[in-house]
Structure formats: C-alpha cells, structure tokens
Amino acid sequence: xFQKYGYTHLSAGDLLRDERKRPGSQYGELIENYIKEGxxxxxxxxxxxxxxxxxxxxxxxxxxxxxLIDGFPRNEDNLQGWNKTMDGKADVSFVLFFDCDNxxxxxxxxxxxxxxxxxxxxxxxxEKRIHTYLQSTKPIIDLYExxxxxxKVDASKSVDEVFENVVQIFEKxx
Numbered sequence: 001x002f003q004k005y006g007y008t009h010l011s012a013g014d015l016l017r018d019e020r021k022r023p024g025s026q027y028g029e030l031i032e033n034y035i036k037e038g039x040x041x042x043x044x045x046x047x048x049x050x051x052x053x054x055x056x057x058x059x060x061x062x063x064x065x066x067x068l069i070d071g072f073p074r075n076e077d078n079l080q081g082w083n084k085t086m087d088g089k090a091d092v093s094f095v096l097f098f099d100c101d102n103x104x105x106x107x108x109x110x111x112x113x114x115x116x117x118x119x120x121x122x123x124x125x126x127e128k129r130i131h132t133y134l135q136s137t138k139p140i141i142d143l144y145e146x147x148x149x150x151x152k153v154d155a156s157k158s159v160d161e162v163f164e165n166v167v168q169i170f171e172k173x174x
Contacts, residue, residue, distance in 0.1 A: 001163070002068045005170050008057050012072040015049040016041055017118075036119050038128025040074045040136060043081030051085065068096070075136035079143075094173055095144045096166070098155035102130050 002009060020031040027045050034041045050069060057064050067090075073079040106126050113121025120129065144150050151173070153165045
C-alpha cells in the first residue's frame with residue numbers, strides 16, 4: 001500500500017540481517033550477538049545501513065525520496081543518532097505504530113519461527129525483546145505521541161482489518 005503513495009520500504013531489521021550474512025562484513029558477528037540477545041544494535045551501524053539504502057534508492061531514482069522505515073528508532077540513542085545524522089536531510093512525517101498485546105506478538109513470532117530461520121524467533125529472545133521494548137522503545141513512541149506524530153493501528157485484529165486501517169492512514173497522510 002505504501003508504494004502507491006511513493007514510499008520505499010526499508011526495514012532496519014532486514015538491513016541488519018542482510019549485513020550480518022554479507023561475506024566480509026565487519027559488523028556481522030556483532031549484529032548476530034545483539035539480535036540473539038534481543039538487544040538493540042548500536043545506532044552507528046543501523047544508521048549507516050539505513051542511510052546507505054536511502055542514498056542508493058535516491059541515486060537510482062531521484063523521485064524516490066519518501067521512505068517508510070520499519071523498526072526504527074528503537075531507543076533514545078537511535079533517535080539522537082537519527083537526529084544528528086539526518087538533521088536537514090530527512091523529516092519524520094509520522095510514526096505508524098502497530099499496537100498489539102504481548103502474548104499475541106509472542107504467539108505470532110513463535111509461529112513465524114517455525115519457518116523463518118530467524119535466531120530471535122524463540123520464547124527466550126522474544127521475552128528479552130519485550131523487556132527492551134518496554135524499557136527503550138515505548139518512551140520513543142510516547143515522545144512522538146506528544147508531538148502528535150503517532151498513527152496507531154490495533155494490530156491484534158485480522159490481517160484484513162489491520163491492512164484497511166493502514167490504507168486509511170496513508171489515504172489521509174498521502
């Protein structure tokens with residue numbers, strides 16, 4: 001749906017996982033350890049991967065200058081790193097927040113883990129991720145909420161209902 005409105009999807013997690021697998025990556029082992037522990041990868045690494053992906057996208061097509069960045073920022077350090085690196089280069093229009101009960105999230109990730117091959121799709125890593133979310137990510141969402149930039153979707157609903165809510169948000173935001 002976001003492509004229809006000119007957005008390019010960039011997943012911080014996918015970029016990190018791809019970098020982890022890239023032969024000769026100086027960050028591969030470090031990224032793997034953070035992901036397995038359910039911790040947040042240092043901001044310098046994530047920002048450099050996001051910026052590289054954004055620059056490559058815009059170099060290929062200068063009209064592609066709107067990005068949906070999935071899974072970032074995750075903590076205060078991420079936010080400060082983003083503001084420092086991207087100040088004057090990128091504006092945050094809004095935050096799309098998929099709100100979902102922890103147990104539903106865990107159940108979905110465990111189900112995904114049956115075929116994903118992801119090292120963090122297990123109960124121990126997921127519990128660590130929830131703790132990290134509550135401690136580090138929720139305050140960032142709250143900050144954007146105070147700025148009036150959060151668009152919340154009830155992600156506990158069916159895929160079709162969630163999709164329809166997302167479409168409505170993009171219709172409104174453009």
